[in-house]
Amino acid sequence: MAIERTLAIIKPDATRAKNAGKIIDMIEAHGFTIVGMKKMQLTREQAEQFYAVHKARPFFGELTEFMVSGPVIVMALEKENAIAQWRKLMGETNPANAATGTIRKLFGTSIGDNAVHGSDSPETAKFEVSFFFPELK
Numbered sequence: 001m002a003i004e005r006t007l008a009i010i011k012p013d014a015t016r017a018k019n020a021g022k023i024i025d026m027i028e029a030h031g032f033t034i035v036g037m038k039k040m041q042l043t044r045e046q047a048e049q050f051y052a053v054h055k056a057r058p059f060f061g062e063l064t065e066f067m068v069s070g071p072v073i074v075m076a077l078e079k080e081n082a083i084a085q086w087r088k089l090m091g092e093t094n095p096a097n098a099a100t101g102t103i104r105k106l107f108g109t110s111i112g113d114n115a116v117h118g119s120d121s122p123e124t125a126k127f128e129v130s131f132f133f134p135e136l137k
């Protein structure tokens with residue numbers, strides 16, 4: 001299995017609830033190496049560009065509004081099979097369907113306020129990591 005990089009975001013609901021430290025702790029406890037990390041307030045333009053793939057979805061406005069509602073923590077994570085492993089640790093998109101012990105089960109409260117984001121494929125990971133960490137080679 002190859003070492004991969006993926007993008008993780010701790011979303012505004014989780015930073016507001018002061019759950020960021022617990023989530024970062026879980027990331028490290030599961031063997032991910034944090035190779036980049038920034039706390040930032042996204043602009044609307046950044047949120048719209050980042051989620052451009054969802055532009056046609058009915059929830060696009062709600063999603064981008066939420067993503068600019070407070071600070072986020074963006075992280076580039078490295079591990080063997082990192083993309084799938086991070087998605088497994090996050091749990092299902094809707095916290096109601098997420099497995100026990102996953103981040104979204106523990107800290108998410110709705111499909112929108114679901115605590116964290118993760119890249120869903122190698123192509124997306126490449127785009128998303130370079131979106132926030134152009135300095136990472």
Ligand code: CMP
Nearest residue numbers: 059062063093111112113114116117118
């Ligand atoms: P994320 O992994 O960040 O990728 C896209 C996000 O859209 C997803 O997590 C959800 O938080 C959000 N999303 C998906 N479906 C809905 C929905 N029906 N209503 C609001 N937000 C949604």
